[in-house]
Amino acid sequence: MVLKLYAVSISTCTRRTATVFHELKVPFELIEVDWRNRAHKTAEFLEKQPFGQVPYLDDDGFIVYESRAICRYVAAKYPASGLIPADPKANALFEQAASVELTRFEPTGGKAGLAYYAQKMQGVAVDKAVIDPLMPVLDKTLEGYDAILGKSRYLAGDTLTLADLFHLPHISYVGLQGSDVMTKRPNVARWYNELIGRPSWLAYVDGVKSTLGY
Ligand SMILES: N[C@@H](CCC(=O)N[C@@H](CS)C(=O)NCC(=O)O)C(=O)O
Structure with missing residues (x-):
């Protein structure tokens, strides 16, 4: 299942994650959060990201937020990339x-x-x-x-x-x-x-x- 990134396309934290996905050549689907209408402050969103901020990642039901943590999670799935050295x-x-x-x-x-x-x-x-x-x-x-x-x-x-x-x-x-x-x-x-x-x-x-x- 393709990674789903709930995010705002122009947000800087979203770019941090997408850039790392691109380095890793990992496909992902961006699901645009309607932040002008404060969709990131709804109870449904807060259930996934308790601070009401983008982005968060949904990997087949596994939810992770914080852009650096998202990057670490996805890079850890591809250890050969060396983006997180193992030694x-x-x-x-x-x-x-x-x-x-x-x-x-x-x-x-x-x-x-x-x-x-x-x-x-x-x-x-x-x-x-x-x-x-x-x-x-x-x-x-x-x-x-x-x-x-x-x-x-x-x-x-x-x-x-x-x-x-x-x-x-x-x-x-x-x-x-x-x-x-x-x-x-x-x-x-x-x-x-x-x-x-x-x-x-x-x-x-x-x-x-x-x-x-x-
Ligand atoms: N430390 C968080 C920061 C997230 C963050 O600041 N997101 C911003 C966009 S880059 C946001 O959602 N701003 C809207 C708000 O705070 O209401 C991360 O790295 O994911």
Whole structure:
């Protein structure tokens, strides 16, 4: 049975999951949630996703939400992909990088990227009082990224993992206000340009759509 992703095609978390499915060449059906009519706040939806947010995945009746958890679940079904390394040391380095993304990048670059994207897509005003203090913190964080990426091609070594892919979507929107934070350091710029050029990312530039064949 094909995976069913209950989601909003233009949502950034939805793109995170779809990009990983695309990397894995996993077919999926997108079931568009009518969020303008608040379908994600109904009792029926909350039964599946108790926080009233998209996306959630239905794999033949097995429900999982949280975009990163969805990606981990599907990647775990395809261990040969290497997106979650199995070797204990490689796995530890993957978990290290995944933790860096969640605890260092997401609260700064993720928050800023999402705000700029919401402005671009939906005309939602960016609260500069919230966003402006984030950029220097992100800049400092990316100093660390540049050091890591000076020693290896990707964040957890020389092989692409979910930890890199998790940065898409939000990383691609950080520069929307003209910031050069992603491109001013050579190693970060190389990594960033490779990520935003991946076919799995470019496939859904206009929104995620059901993908039954690759
Ligand atoms: N940590 C969650 C975040 C989910 C999330 O923020 N979803 C957004 C779209 S990207 C949403 O549903 N927003 C509508 C709302 O919160 O009402 C995940 O990664 O899945």
